[in-house]
Amino acid sequence: xxxxxxxxKTTLPDRAVLVSLVTNEVKRSGIDPEYSLEELxxxxxxxxxxxxxxxxxxxxxxxxxWFIGKGKVEELRASILALDANTAIFDQELSGAQxxxxxxxxxxxxxxxxxxxxxxxxxxxxxxxxxxxxxxxxHSYLLPRLSGHGKNLSRLGGGIGxxxxxxxxxxxxxxxxxxxxxxLKQQLDEVTRHRKLHRERxxxxxxxxxxxxxxxxxxxxxxxxxxxEADVYIENQLFATLDPTSRNLVxxxxxxxxxxxxxxxxxxxxxxxxxxxxATLEEVNEADLILQVVDASSERRDEQMTVVxxxxxxxxxxxxxxxxxFNKIDLCSAEQREHLQxxxxxxxxxxxxxxxxxxxxxxxxxxxxGDTALFRIPAARGDLSSTMYRVGDVVxxxxxxxDLIFEVRLNQIDYDKYGYQLKEFIIHEEPSQS
Ligand SMILES: Nc1nc2c(ncn2[C@@H]2O[C@H](COP(=O)(O)OP(=O)(O)OP(=O)(O)O)[C@@H](O)[C@H]2O)c(=O)[nH]1
Ligand SMILES: [Mg+2]
Numbered sequence: 306x307x308x309x310x311x312x313x314k315t316t317l318p319d320r321a322v323l324v325s326l327v328t329n330e331v332k333r334s335g336i337d338p339e340y341s342l343e344e345l346x347x348x349x350x351x352x353x354x355x356x357x358x359x360x361x362x363x364x365x366x367x368x369x370x371w372f373i374g375k376g377k378v379e380e381l382r383a384s385i386l387a388l389d390a391n392t393a394i395f396d397q398e399l400s401g402a403q404x405x406x407x408x409x410x411x412x413x414x415x416x417x418x419x420x421x422x423x424x425x426x427x428x429x430x431x432x433x434x435x436x437x438x439x440x441x442x443x444h445s446y447l448l449p450r451l452s453g454h455g456k457n458l459s460r461l462g463g464g465i466g467x468x469x470x471x472x473x474x475x476x477x478x479x480x481x482x483x484x485x486x487x488x489l490k491q492q493l494d495e496v497t498r499h500r501k502l503h504r505e506r507x508x509x510x511x512x513x514x515x516x517x518x519x520x521x522x523x524x525x526x527x528x529x530x531x532x533x534e535a536d537v538y539i540e541n542q543l544f545a546t547l548d549p550t551s552r553n554l555v556x557x558x559x560x561x562x563x564x565x566x567x568x569x570x571x572x573x574x575x576x577x578x579x580x581x582x583x584a585t586l587e588e589v590n591e592a593d594l595i596l597q598v599v600d601a602s603s604e605r606r607d608e609q610m611t612v613v614x615x616x617x618x619x620x621x622x623x624x625x626x627x628x629x630x631f632n633k634i635d636l637c638s639a640e641q642r643e644h645l646q647x648x649x650x651x652x653x654x655x656x657x658x659x660x661x662x663x664x665x666x667x668x669x670x671x672x673x674x675g676d677t678a679l680f681r682i683p684a685a686r687g688d689l690s691s692t693m694y695r696v697g698d699v700v701x702x703x704x705x706x707x708d709l710i711f712e713v714r715l716n717q718i719d720y721d722k723y724g725y726q727l728k729e730f731i732i733h734e735e736p737s738q739s
Contacts, residue, residue, distance in 0.1 A: 319354045321392040322384050326373050327363045336572060340605055345396045345418060351542045352425050357388040372403040382411055394421055401450030419575040429547040434496045441489040442581040444482050451479050504591060513562040513718055516589045519598035520609040521569025524632040527656040529566040544569055549588050556670045572612045590620050593718040595627045602636035628668060630654050673716050679733040680711045696720040
């Protein structure tokens with residue numbers, strides 16, 4: 306049945322026991338271990354893993370050799386045998402030595418949350434940039450976990466926990482991996498430079514950039530599709546989208562802006578991954594407006610919003626104007642709906658409701674349209690006329706004595722960008738009605 310001669314060991318789907326160790330450090334980190342474990346279940350399912358059992362241990366500190374306590378290792382062994390599992394997935398990061406000890410003792414594949422996320426990313430990566438970024442993250446994860454013998458590289462073969470760097474590198478030693486990392490970094494630099502050039506060109510043309518951000522599975526891609534008719538991948542699973550997709554969005558005024566879908570966020574996002582995906586996430590940083598998409602029907606809505614805000618902070622994008630879209634309102638209970646903040650910056654929507662899409666387009670437009678301003682420019686500064694047309698809609702233009710009068714409905718973003726020369730000529734400003 307199997308048609309590939311390259312396929313290595315795994316013929317059965319992975320069947321895993323999930324393990325979570327709740328240490329004092331975990332408790333201090335502010336991460337709710339129960340929520341984290343719920344998410345690990347979803348991540349495992351997303352990766353196509355069957356879940357046989359879930360084990361939890363409370364312990365002040367991890368065991369240096371086994372991570373979990375010796376007694377818990379025996380419990381895990383019993384569960385693996387009874388339920389015929391071939392993998393154990395830990396919700397916290399393990400050291401290389403702990404992985405080896407557990408693997409030798411239990412004779413199953415051992416992976417942790419970080420590796421599982423990296424695997425899902427590896428399954429999803431389609432563009433050159435995405436593929437390079439994932440491989441870079443995988444190697445960076447692996448490097449400190451290789452100690453002495455390169456034996457644990459033999460875990461790289463097939464199935465989850467094994468995708469990625471690839472079988473051809475089975476015998477690779479540390480130096481080899483380091484070489485590969487610097488090679489990947491170089492390739493990434495090149496791709497990044499291209500992306501940057503592209504972005505700068507878009508910027509020069511003055512096109513407004515809007516980024517859809519949010520927790521994974523919130524509905525970002527669905528909104529991109531609904532708003533722009535883009536053909537994008539939408540799935541009820543974590544990390545459906547990896548590579549940013551940009552599409553033109555036409556506002557009611559006829560103005561075109563660029564809307565970009567981005568990779569979803571998750572709590573406890575592996576550091577290697579964030580570092581590797583910095584280039585991709587730059588899109589968010591450069592946006593003129595951020596649409597934060599929230600799954601309002603999620604029991605964990607507030608936690609998810611906090612994670613997103615924290616990551617935006619880390620990216621340096623916390624000052625970018627933001628509209629929060631409370632999505633999936635159709636799935637919300639009356640009580641859930643009631644607790645949602647609503648004002649000009651917070652909308653309750655469903656990505657599948659046409660009227661809501663109209664509201665979103667209008668709200669974007671309102672946020673881009675600022676106040677109406679009156680300018681008086683000396684005729685000698687006629688060179689500024691063209692700038693007037695760059696910063697908004699000129700609604701009136703007259704000559705009065707030796708001066709030019711312009712009434713402009715400002716586009717706030719463009720005005721901030723290009724309007725610095727105009728500011729001294731303003732004679733009257735009126736807040737917009739919207
Ligand atoms: N009922 C309902 N389902 C929605 C709505 N918006 C999105 N969905 C569903 O939610 C799931 C996730 O949607 P995506 O658009 O893939 O989510 P995403 O934010 O792009 O997710 P990632 O790419 O994984 O980060 C899909 O099954 C969508 O059909 C909505 O307003 N109502
Ligand atoms: Mg998506």
